[in-house]
Amino acid sequence: MSFKKILFHGLWKDLPPFRLVLGLCPALAVTSSVENGLGMGLAVIFVLVFSNMFIAMLRKFIPDKVRIASFIVVIATLVVIVEMTMKAFFFPLSQQLGIYIPLIVVNCIILGRAEAFASRNPVLLSMVDGLSVGVGFTISLIVISSVREVLGAGTWFGLRVVWDGFEPFQFMVRAPGAFICLGVFLGLMNAYSRKRGELFIQT
Amino acid sequence: MDLVYLAIAAIFVNNILLAQYLGNCPFCGVSKKLNTAVGMGAAVIFVVTLASIFTWMASRYILVPYNMEFIQTLVFILIIAALVQFVEIFLKKQSKSLYNALGIYLPLITTNCAVMGIALLNIKHEFGFIDMVVFSVASASGFALAIVLFAGIRERMLISPVPRAMRGTAIALVTAGIMSLAFLGFVGMVD
Numbered sequence A: 001m002s003f004k005k006i007l008f009h010g011l012w013k014d015l016p017p018f019r020l021v022l023g024l025c026p027a028l029a030v031t032s033s034v035e036n037g038l039g040m041g042l043a044v045i046f047v048l049v050f051s052n053m054f055i056a057m058l059r060k061f062i063p064d065k066v067r068i069a070s071f072i073v074v075i076a077t078l079v080v081i082v083e084m085t086m087k088a089f090f091f092p093l094s095q096q097l098g099i100y101i102p103l104i105v106v107n108c109i110i111l112g113r114a115e116a117f118a119s120r121n122p123v124l125l126s127m128v129d130g131l132s133v134g135v136g137f138t139i140s141l142i143v144i145s146s147v148r149e150v151l152g153a154g155t156w157f158g159l160r161v162v163w164d165g166f167e168p169f170q171f172m173v174r175a176p177g178a179f180i181c182l183g184v185f186l187g188l189m190n191a192y193s194r195k196r197g198e199l200f201i202q203t
Numbered sequence B: 001m002d003l004v005y006l007a008i009a010a011i012f013v014n015n016i017l018l019a020q021y022l023g024n025c026p027f028c029g030v031s032k033k034l035n036t037a038v039g040m041g042a043a044v045i046f047v048v049t050l051a052s053i054f055t056w057m058a059s060r061y062i063l064v065p066y067n068m069e070f071i072q073t074l075v076f077i078l079i080i081a082a083l084v085q086f087v088e089i090f091l092k093k094q095s096k097s098l099y100n101a102l103g104i105y106l107p108l109i110t111t112n113c114a115v116m117g118i119a120l121l122n123i124k125h126e127f128g129f130i131d132m133v134v135f136s137v138a139s140a141s142g143f144a145l146a147i148v149l150f151a152g153i154r155e156r157m158l159i160s161p162v163p164r165a166m167r168g169t170a171i172a173l174v175t176a177g178i179m180s181l182a183f184l185g186f187v188g189m190v191d
Helices: A003-009 A024-029 A034-058 A064-089 A091-100 A102-106 A108-116 A123-153 A175-195 B002-013 B024-029 B034-063 B069-094 B096-110 B113-124 B129-157 B169-189
Strands: none
Touching: A003 A123, A024 A091, A024 A102, A024 A123, A024 A175, A024 B024, A034 A064, A034 A091, A034 A102, A034 A108, A034 A123, A064 A091, A064 A102, A064 A108, A064 B069, A091 A102, A091 B113, A102 B069, A102 B113, A108 A123, A123 A175, A175 B169, B002 B129, B002 B169, B024 B096, B024 B129, B024 B169, B034 B069, B034 B096, B034 B113, B034 B129, B069 B096, B069 B113, B113 B129, B129 B169
């Protein structure tokens, strides 16, 4: 793959979680407000870029048999850094995201990129790949959370955006709204991909 | 009586899958057939119970006394990964029938966020030992209940005319949303 392709593949071709159906848990759990979605997205970008960097650096030293365990150790270390940074500088956000911050460790996107890309590519390209997929994920989270926050609470990034007398659907910011919203988004994505003549990638 | 409330709240009201969004990957991945869903549910109950006990003990007797809570995430994921590997090897040697039933689901469980999530929730709620065991078993049973019910619905869905764009994960998530709406009705049961 050329450099340009790697830089942009996370924004459409392998856009998580819409086209690469991985990392559904954070996409459902933290998208009840745009602020949470953005915070989560930035945390994932950080972990993804640096985990790809370290794994690409160590790819010649990690024995094949224990590679998954080694990847998990690298990812977990980075997640601990994110956790401590968030607690120190963004305390309210870290309270809101709660257990979903440590759960970045088991986010399949990060392990997926480590296995599929960083373990067989040079350092700089791996970092670009991490950045691309991470930014794609953040944009997706912002899109989902915008819909949910506007419909469910009548606000966007905490600012009121709807007319007076609008009754917010409580349902959208709670669990059922998350599932249905993401499901409908996947459906729209499929319809659009079909129209462009691309293959389905979900099964 | 408190323990009963705790269990009911963990199974129905705060269902780990449908209210707390944990463990969605296996939920969408292995829910296409009823018997694989039952196998996955059983494997999750088994691993979650063991993992919760070990992580809780590690936290209580090692991390807290030595002021090392900040590496909790790292320690927990290592314990879970090692435990899953160990359980797999043990079952393979000791119990062929159980291994045949649960074996293929075990590697999938390491990256199942429900296991890690329940371990973290145990610490967050500051449970004692008995409460922790009840909560873990009940949460994992909630997961098993949800995935088995869902597999039942999904088997029927195969023969129904779903719009083409919605097939696969999309309709699965919408169905999960409707199930989650039903589970929201349990909120009044425990206050």
